[in-house]
Amino acid sequence: MSFTEEQITRYSRHILLPEVGGKGQKKIAQAKVFVVGAGGLGSPVALYLAAAGIGTLGLIDGDVVDRSNLQRQVLHHTPDVGRSKVQSAKEKIFLLNPDVNVETYEDRFTASNAMDYIAPYDVVIDGVDTFPAKFLINDACYFAGKPLVHGGILRFEGRVFSIVPGQSACYRCVFPEPPPPGLVPSCQEAGIIGVVAGIIGTIQATEALKLILGIGDPLTDRILDFDARKTAFREIRVKRNPRCPLCGDHPDITELFEHEQEACQLQAPGALGIS
């Protein structure tokens, strides 16, 4: 493939970087990234990867835009309330960079469709907001051998962690299973300062680009926690856990399944009086 004059101008600040150059920009243009969730984390991830000139961006989300999303889900604008998130996302990405091929899936990511969805992609991004979905993404990426950039946010805090299956620690090496239902609140219940989604999502996008380009030190075997109240990062070194139920020496998990949804998240919207 070769770039047009317009594309060379568009990506010139990348191409100037010795670590990227024309060769790296081609890698970006040929890369396929799958983003699970077009919300708080998915928004900055999708926007920055689109701006960077990613070849194909796959977006899966079965939700419609809610007014309470607009405080942080920067892919969606006020007129999008009530519209499909992936459709809203596709339009914004096209306006930002028509070079990007956007594949949208208005669907829930489940144990039965996960492997098919991620199969064509090079890197997977976790932008979901429930523990069952986070564990499902981790497991699916392990079975498919796909690099995963995990992200999590809550209140004023966030976390990023990259996983290269078979080479580095996975999510279950650290957290073997979800917390007991109801113990750890979701953003919907506990709140989230919107900007933290932006900070964590842009770090996830950075890690995806590094994995695609093969540059720098990936955020593998290190968990990066951020606290916006202190504007402080904490890095926790982790390693593959031989007792990991997924990627350990004697794994219990040999096929995809979904943990039960936390009971508190099955309540109807508004049941908590804050949605």
Next chain:
Amino acid sequence: MQITINGKPEEVQAGTVMDVLKQKDIDPHMVAVELNTQIVERDQLATTNVQDGDKVEFLFYMGGGA
């Protein structure tokens, strides 16, 4: 004895990881615990001793994203 918890030196009573969690009023189901860069399995929290100078990291679950 003095140990480092999440990067900060703290004075705790000698005992197991579970004892330290109790002193810090942390529900063991809420965290993953790393002792000197090794994950301590939940079933070993009550049998793993913490020594003076140890480095302990508590990693709380963070499940949001949307």
